[in-house]
Amino acid sequence: MKKILGITAGRPNGNSEVLLKEALLACQEAGADVTMINLRNYEVLDCTGCTVCTQNMSQGKDKGCILKNKDDKDKLMKVVLDADAIICSVPTYDLMACSVFSRFAQRSISYETAFLESIGAIEHKDRVAALIAVGGSTRTWQSMALESMQAAMFMTSFQVIDMYLATRVPAPAQCLLDDDMMQRVRKLGENIMTSVNTPAEERKWLGEEDMGWCPNCHSNALVLGEDQWDGIFYPVECQVCGAGGTLEKTEDGKWKFVIQENGLLKDRTTVAGRETHVEEIKQTQGAFFADPERRKIVSERLKKYKELKFKTIE
Numbered sequence: 001m002k003k004i005l006g007i008t009a010g011r012p013n014g015n016s017e018v019l020l021k022e023a024l025l026a027c028q029e030a031g032a033d034v035t036m037i038n039l040r041n042y043e044v045l046d047c048t049g050c051t052v053c054t055q056n057m058s059q060g061k062d063k064g065c066i067l068k069n070k071d072d073k074d075k076l077m078k079v080v081l082d083a084d085a086i087i088c089s090v091p092t093y094d095l096m097a098c099s100v101f102s103r104f105a106q107r108s109i110s111y112e113t114a115f116l117e118s119i120g121a122i123e124h125k126d127r128v129a130a131l132i133a134v135g136g137s138t139r140t141w142q143s144m145a146l147e148s149m150q151a152a153m154f155m156t157s158f159q160v161i162d163m164y165l166a167t168r169v170p171a172p173a174q175c176l177l178d179d180d181m182m183q184r185v186r187k188l189g190e191n192i193m194t195s196v197n198t199p200a201e202e203r204k205w206l207g208e209e210d211m212g213w214c215p216n217c218h219s220n221a222l223v224l225g226e227d228q229w230d231g232i233f234y235p236v237e238c239q240v241c242g243a244g245g246t247l248e249k250t251e252d253g254k255w256k257f258v259i260q261e262n263g264l265l266k267d268r269t270t271v272a273g274r275e276t277h278v279e280e281i282k283q284t285q286g287a288f289f290a291d292p293e294r295r296k297i298v299s300e301r302l303k304k305y306k307e308l309k310f311k312t313i314e
């Protein structure tokens, strides 16, 4: 029996919950063991930024998160990582996934599967995900919604096989007036079941074929490239997966993003691609902590800023 976990962070009985339930119904009807959580019902502390997890990674060690067992994150992660697939349905706040979801996601660094696999701490597991971003407006006011959710997937090796942007549903459960929307999320649930029942190496994108700019991850967001830490440069990069290439004009006068030959070297959706980032962390953060001379300079220069106090708000 395939285990499917639904994750939401919306209002109780709001659009995100209703859309998620419709997608999960399709999974249940196809024989899946379905679990659903609303992140608002759990305590998940903010990442403190202590970087103990990445400092240990730099030295090839897994010491986990200093907040482990101080909140519900680890309990939830055990279920997330045990699932064959997750479906996330999340409200858009200020153009991107709401903070309840991103707070949960940003605590996942210590579960980095590329790192944990590289040191033999965990076995590789192929997992899939589908994403629903829900907003009151159209794409223009949800410009980073799906992309910010995609960014939360690769840390724990969830391959995104479908995404849907639910637009123009500001009022609670307003999605129930839109039959096409309800059908589309049911299809998303069916796609998840198709995917988990397909051998991992044959799984592919099941959403709209032409969705987004990026032919690799289907994000709709590109950035101008800059020199990277190891000298790699791409004129244009996908904001989500890091694919590199350039824009080309098609015969019908439209623009398309074309990934260059070495453009997937650092594809963040793959373990191999993310390992290059683990290497970057080793060379930048790891090298800093291993160098007493540089640490001494920082500590001396920091005195001025530690002593400097501006008035604050009581």
Ligand SMILES: Cc1cc2nc3c(=O)[nH]c(=O)nc-3n(C[C@H](O)[C@H](O)[C@H](O)COP(=O)(O)O)c2cc1C
Pocket (backbone or CB within 6 Å): 009, 010, 011, 013, 014, 015, 016, 017, 090, 091, 092, 093, 094, 095, 096, 134, 135, 136, 137, 138, 141, 142, 169, 170, 171, 172, 173
């Ligand atoms: C603080 C806040 C910020 C919001 N920002 C956006 C936004 O940037 N774009 C958008 O399309 N909708 C925005 N909305 C509307 C919600 O996304 C919309 O009401 C959605 O249906 C909420 O999902 P829910 O019913 O699952 O809670 C915002 C709502 C709130 C409360």
